[in-house]
Amino acid sequence: MRTLVHKREKGREHLTINEMQERVNTNRRLVYQGRWVNLTFVLGVGDDDHLITIAAGKIAQIRQRHLPTDTGSFSIRASSESWAKHWQAVPPRDYHDIFAMLPKGIVTIDGTLLPLMQNLQYFKDIIAVMRGDKGDENGG
């Protein structure tokens, strides 16, 4: 099974999607921020769709999509190269935030957007934790 792997800056560790789960679940502020979130959403990285299940702000499960019927409330998708830029410690302009990527067509958002909009900063932040040390603190 392939795993989401983002190569960090030269000389630094790789960040895997399993680390994303740990980073979110051990971040008290993030878990509190998402305490009303209970759903599964799709994070698309290139051709890979990852189903991320949130329970009361914690990531309960991350699994790769196997069946066409595997889906979530909404999806956020971009190319691997675009996410790699988004996850740089200091991302370049147009890649620094999902809603900066959106007007440029770098990211696509589909599905039922209401829970995303109700918790927008939370979802931006849990995706931005892939940046590593700072991630969620700079507003995603």
Add this chain to the structure above:
Amino acid sequence: MAVEFEPMMGRYFTLNIGGDACRIYMEESGSGIPLLCLHTAGSDSRQFRHILSDPDITSRFRVIAFDLPWHGKSNPPKGFRGSDYKLTVDGYKRIITDVCFALDLQSPVVMGCSMGGRIVCHLALENPAYFRAMIALEGADKLKPYYNLEWLHRPDVHGGEIQAAFVSSQVAPTSPDEYRWETLWHYMQGGPGVFKGDLHFYWLDGDFDDRSPQIDTKACPIYLMSGEYDCSCTPELTLETASRIKGSKATVMTGIGHFPMSENPALFKTYLMPVLLEIANHAA
């Protein structure tokens, strides 16, 4: 222990806007050339606190920042519950000129950000002889919406939370955390539907790229300044605007987003001072 007050003074006055008496809040500091500051959509005049307290600026400029009706500490007009707030080009121009006349400002410089940066170009087109110069921060004559404004005002989405979450995308990642969150805090405090009503002007009613080439920059110089990380009024949109307004001067501010004066005041000052000095020295 003595308290160290900041230099700006806050006051209220009543402005007649289209027949409605409206209580307006303003802050001012300094003396010299009037420099009227216009806040962004959905925020208020607190964004300009660093300009208002900078002696390098207030030694030559009388800096004034006011809250638009419905914003900050200014009231909405009486009977507002029966109306749907929506800012228009004509309404916005009228408020600013009414404030200028009410305060008896002589040849003011107007510096607006975002929707304030758009309206100063409209004002320069309408009345170039009255204004000394315009500084359009994150302002353009043509913009393109990228989200549905209905998300900003509905009972099942917290207005303050989503406003801050939307505009956090427009802050540079390198801006100091303290000022990033102060800027976002202002957005968390807006009244229901006010940001949406402002964006009606910003995104839907404010385009005038067909008329902006008529602006006479000899009569009213225009400075267009846009932040590298602004994903709303992008540097590209600002430069396109500058190419249409003959004689305008454009600057792309590296390391800054959509809120230069509040998200990174120290860095913004390095870009702003040469512009203010050019205006002041030209006046002298």
